[in-house]
Amino acid sequence: MFTLIDRKDVTPESVWFKIDAPDVARVCKAGQFVIIRSNDKGERIPLTIADWDGNEGWITVIFQKVGASTYELSDLQKGESLRDCVGPLGIPTHVENAGNTIVIGGGLGIAIATPVARAYKQAGNHTEVIVGARKKELLFNVEEIRDFADELFICTDDGSEGRQGFVTDQLLEMIESGQQIDTVFCVGPPIMMKFVAKVTEPFNLKTIASLNTIMLDGTGMCGACRVTVGGETKFACVDGPDFDAHLVEWEETLSRLSSYKEEEKEAMEHYQKHREGCQCDEKGEKK
Amino acid sequence: MSSQRKPRPQLIRTKLSMPCQEPADRVQNFDEVPYGYNEAEAVFEAQRCLTCKNQPCVSGCPVEVPIRDFITLVKEKKFLEAAALIKTKNSLPAVTGRVCPQESQCEAKCVMGRRHQPVAIGNLERFVADYARNHDEKVPELPDPTGKTVAIVGAGPAGLTCAGDLALMGHKVIIYEALHAPGGVLIYGIPEFRLPKGIVKYEIDFLKKIGVEIKLNYIVGSNKTVDELLDEFDAVFVGSGAGAPRFLNIPGINLVNVYSANEYLTRVNLLKGYKFPEYKTPVKRGKTVMIIGAGNVAMDSARTAKRLGAEHSIIVYRRSKKECPARQEEIHHADEEDIEFRFLTNPVRVIGDELGRVKAVECLQYELGEPDETGRAKPIPIPGSEHLVECEVVVIAVGNDPNPTIPRTTPDLELSRWGTIVTDRSTGKTSKERVYAGGDIATGAATVIAAMGAGKVAAKDIHKQIMGIKDEEAAESL
Numbered sequence: 001m002f003t004l005i006d007r008k009d010v011t012p013e014s015v016w017f018k019i020d021a022p023d024v025a026r027v028c029k030a031g032q033f034v035i036i037r038s039n040d041k042g043e044r045i046p047l048t049i050a051d052w053d054g055n056e057g058w059i060t061v062i063f064q065k066v067g068a069s070t071y072e073l074s075d076l077q078k079g080e081s082l083r084d085c086v087g088p089l090g091i092p093t094h095v096e097n098a099g100n101t102i103v104i105g106g107g108l109g110i111a112i113a114t115p116v117a118r119a120y121k122q123a124g125n126h127t128e129v130i131v132g133a134r135k136k137e138l139l140f141n142v143e144e145i146r147d148f149a150d151e152l153f154i155c156t157d158d159g160s161e162g163r164q165g166f167v168t169d170q171l172l173e174m175i176e177s178g179q180q181i182d183t184v185f186c187v188g189p190p191i192m193m194k195f196v197a198k199v200t201e202p203f204n205l206k207t208i209a210s211l212n213t214i215m216l217d218g219t220g221m222c223g224a225c226r227v228t229v230g231g232e233t234k235f236a237c238v239d240g241p242d243f244d245a246h247l248v249e250w251e252e253t254l255s256r257l258s259s260y261k262e263e264e265k266e267a268m269e270h271y272q273k274h275r276e277g278c279q280c281d282e283k284g285e286k287k
Numbered sequence: 288m289s290s291q292r293k294p295r296p297q298l299i300r301t302k303l304s305m306p307c308q309e310p311a312d313r314v315q316n317f318d319e320v321p322y323g324y325n326e327a328e329a330v331f332e333a334q335r336c337l338t339c340k341n342q343p344c345v346s347g348c349p350v351e352v353p354i355r356d357f358i359t360l361v362k363e364k365k366f367l368e369a370a371a372l373i374k375t376k377n378s379l380p381a382v383t384g385r386v387c388p389q390e391s392q393c394e395a396k397c398v399m400g401r402r403h404q405p406v407a408i409g410n411l412e413r414f415v416a417d418y419a420r421n422h423d424e425k426v427p428e429l430p431d432p433t434g435k436t437v438a439i440v441g442a443g444p445a446g447l448t449c450a451g452d453l454a455l456m457g458h459k460v461i462i463y464e465a466l467h468a469p470g471g472v473l474i475y476g477i478p479e480f481r482l483p484k485g486i487v488k489y490e491i492d493f494l495k496k497i498g499v500e501i502k503l504n505y506i507v508g509s510n511k512t513v514d515e516l517l518d519e520f521d522a523v524f525v526g527s528g529a530g531a532p533r534f535l536n537i538p539g540i541n542l543v544n545v546y547s548a549n550e551y552l553t554r555v556n557l558l559k560g561y562k563f564p565e566y567k568t569p570v571k572r573g574k575t576v577m578i579i580g581a582g583n584v585a586m587d588s589a590r591t592a593k594r595l596g597a598e599h600s601i602i603v604y605r606r607s608k609k610e611c612p613a614r615q616e617e618i619h620h621a622d623e624e625d626i627e628f629r630f631l632t633n634p635v636r637v638i639g640d641e642l643g644r645v646k647a648v649e650c651l652q653y654e655l656g657e658p659d660e661t662g663r664a665k666p667i668p669i670p671g672s673e674h675l676v677e678c679e680v681v682v683i684a685v686g687n688d689p690n691p692t693i694p695r696t697t698p699d700l701e702l703s704r705w706g707t708i709v710t711d712r713s714t715g716k717t718s719k720e721r722v723y724a725g726g727d728i729a730t731g732a733a734t735v736i737a738a739m740g741a742g743k744v745a746a747k748d749i750h751k752q753i754m755g756i757k758d759e760e761a762a763e764s765l
């Protein structure tokens with residue numbers, strides 16, 4: 001069991017957890033993730049480690065409520081326990097000698113972009129960060145990032161904060177301004193990453209995308225997370241999650257992410273029905 | 288034949304088959320298919336054994352279960368004694384009785400099989416183990432603690448067996464398991480209808496009772512390396528299995544709803560996807576499911592698909608029925624459950640719809656040619672025989688490679704060119720001091736009993752090593 005030391009809602013759609021997980025905290029690095037299960041019937045949910053303290057033995061994650069499993073996870077209260085938490089999984093983001101770096105976080109990707117950007121900065125790279133969200137209320141971590149980043153740019157779809165427009169608009173402007181850029185790292189909705197790759201490709205700019213594929217075990221045992229990169233099949237959980245964004249087959253990645261559209265809807269309906277004071281017995285069957 | 292010199296009056300030629308759920312019923316549920324013998328049936332089948340002096344059956348069993356002697360105890364209705372006797376060699380008889388390929392192991396060597404049908408050794412082993420489980424089996428007395436400690440990587444049959452044996456010798460044992468439940472393939476791969484998970488859990492609880500500690504959600508190579516474990520423990524045993532799925536190198540292999548058998552079975556078994564949405568992990572239920580391959584894994588996938596509601600569950604295999612590597616019983620059960628077999632057929636590409644989801648597989652027909660290096664007739668494609676098979680789900684069951692995590696994170700471990708860990712088969716020793724390995728990680732995908740045998744062999748040698756027992760002393764104490 002893994003105790004939930006603390007929790008808070010960081011936006012109307014996303015939640016921050018501080019979890020007692022000393023075995024993970026002791027060894028994890030930026031860009032790695034854990035797989036969490038809230039209870040015996042739960043799905044295995046991959047979440048990036050947002051922050052950690054090896055001495056105190058905790059990690060934090062920030063996740064967006066998008067479906068049944070993340071909603072159910074968000075119901076957990078401080079002091080309660082997660083059934084499972086395994087990690088660190090995946091290869092840490094390679095931050096050494098990245099040079100002038102732009103880190104882009106879109107939506108829930110801001111959670112993942114934060115520790116990665118900090119690691120780029122701590123490794124001695126000039127690090128600028130672009131964060132994007134649909135509207136002001138959905139932004140988070142802004143002050144935290146401002147603290148360490150050399151420059152922070154905010155984009156919102158509706159212009160309620162920072163620049164109105166997409167993260168790619170900001171990126172393109174920076175590239176065209178002629179400033180020296182060596183590495184672009186992006187994480188967020190796959191469609192956003194696909195467009196970041198499109199923007200940087202003509203300029204031959206090294207671009208890394210952190211892929212949030214569907215995962216099961218996270219240890220290379222099932223192949224659920226497979227992606228085609230440069231014509232080869234890779235497992236995102238053990239070969240990634242970071243890949244060269246110009247080599248990723250984005251159409252395939254997008255369609256694989258939508259594998260369970262119908263089931264996700266069914267799971268959400270089931271979750272809502274059973275949450276709103278249902279009359280089920282322990283087995284979840286109607287009395 | 289000389290062993291037939293004393294035909295007994297009660298010689299019964301045919302094996303007593305176990306009563307089973309009717310095929311039409313069982314494809315509607317995930318309950319175990321055979322019910323197992325009752326006491327009278329077990330005694331009846333045991334009577335068929337000729338109590339051979341040289342017991343050839345034993346030589347067919349990788350761990351040398353004293354088959355003749357336990358069957359004799361069954362004849363005398365001493366079931367608990369029979370169980371205790373089996374357990375001196377095989378710590379998981381309820382499992383092996385169900386999943387061993389008996390027809391190519393113990394039963395292949397049974398004298399009765401030369402003229403008639405062999406004694407149903409597996410069924411009897413299963414009966415005895417189930418009887419003991421339901422009749423307050425005693426926990427054996429443990430020797431005084433030796434003060435020595437051993438770390439085990441992986442809670443599959445190899446690791447569990449090695450751990451149990453070492454605990455019974457008085458050592459402190461901790462198993463580290465990457466998944467959230469122990470059992471390895473027994474828990475995530477082999478389906479409930481063939482090996483009820485309650486039985487696996489019982490066996491694991493038994494290990495806990497004899498003091499084995501199991502740390503779940505712990506990845507050796509990530510949380511700690513083998514080298515770090517060596518700082519804390521007197522020895523390390525690696526039983527990390529062959530868990531990396533192979534895919535086919537054909538177009539469309541990454542389309543939506545193409546699964547590896549590992550993924551398909553893990554969703555259903557470990558994560559109980561068949562109870563979705565009560566359990567939160569979904570699994571696709573197609574009207575037609577195609578399974579590629581014909582081993583146990585393929586049979587399990589095909590029968591699982593049927594239970595998930597597929598109207599057509601089709602096994603596609605490049606060779607003919609004769610060459611199917613699956614256990615006879617599985618093929619038989621699959622036949623009964625209307626699994627469709629397409630032999631001498633091979634997929635050449637998977638075709639998707641506009642959303643990238645599987646809608647058909649293009650296959651090629653084969654014919655059998657001259658025998659190849661392995662002595663098996665070589666399948667040769669028939670030109671122009673391409674044809675489409677419509678389906679919504681494809682499951683690839685063409686084998687697994689060794690799990691790379693330990694090899695990748697343990698630099699001075701000698702590997703074969705297949706990526707398996709090189710071991711001395713008579714001791715389980717690897718090229719690295721105080722590190723042992725066994726099971727699928729050392730042999731490549733094999734069998735439950737072979738993995739258990741390797742765990743046993745290693746336990747014996749680990750004991751000798753950490754207690755400082757010399758070979759001569761060991762020979763004397765035998």
Ligand SMILES: Cc1cc2nc3c(=O)[nH]c(=O)nc-3n(C[C@H](O)[C@H](O)[C@H](O)COP(=O)(O)OP(=O)(O)OC[C@H]3O[C@@H](n4cnc5c(N)ncnc54)[C@H](O)[C@@H]3O)c2cc1C
Nearest residue numbers: 033046047048062063064066067068069070108212213264
């Ligand atoms: C390595 C890795 C790290 C991740 N880190 C984080 C993180 O730090 N914070 C966070 O909020 N999420 C993260 N994710 C995504 C997170 O795992 C999924 O959002 C979650 O599993 C969805 O589960 P659900 O049942 O609630 O939603 P579902 O019902 O499964 O899905 C609901 C909706 O979300 C979309 N969706 C499903 N899975 C994903 C996914 N993997 N990525 C993007 N959209 C998805 C679906 O298309 C659907 O529209 C990460 C994923 C991976 C693989």
Ligand SMILES: Cc1cc2nc3c(=O)[nH]c(=O)nc-3n(C[C@H](O)[C@H](O)[C@H](O)COP(=O)(O)OP(=O)(O)OC[C@H]3O[C@@H](n4cnc5c(N)ncnc54)[C@H](O)[C@@H]3O)c2cc1C
Nearest residue numbers: 441443444445465471472507527528726727733734735738
């Ligand atoms: C679907 C299926 C059906 C089968 N049917 C039969 C059958 O009928 N009869 C038969 O005899 N055999 C059968 N087999 C084969 C048999 O199950 C295997 O040969 C056997 O399980 C191998 O045992 P093992 O202990 O070596 O490995 P596994 O059972 O694979 O266990 C290895 C364990 O190690 C864990 N692990 C791996 N890496 C790490 C790490 N770095 N840190 C911590 N833990 C780790 C894994 O999570 C796993 O739990 C079948 C296999 C499959 C997949």
Ligand code: SF4
Nearest residue numbers: 348352383387392393
């Ligand atoms: S362990 Fe397997 S091979 Fe050995 S006697 Fe039992 S069923 Fe036969």
Ligand code: SF4
Nearest residue numbers: 336337339344397398
């Ligand atoms: S070979 Fe067959 S008949 Fe002979 S002892 Fe073994 S099981 Fe009995």
Ligand code: FES
Nearest residue numbers: 216218220223237
């Ligand atoms: S999640 Fe199973 S192999 Fe990557």
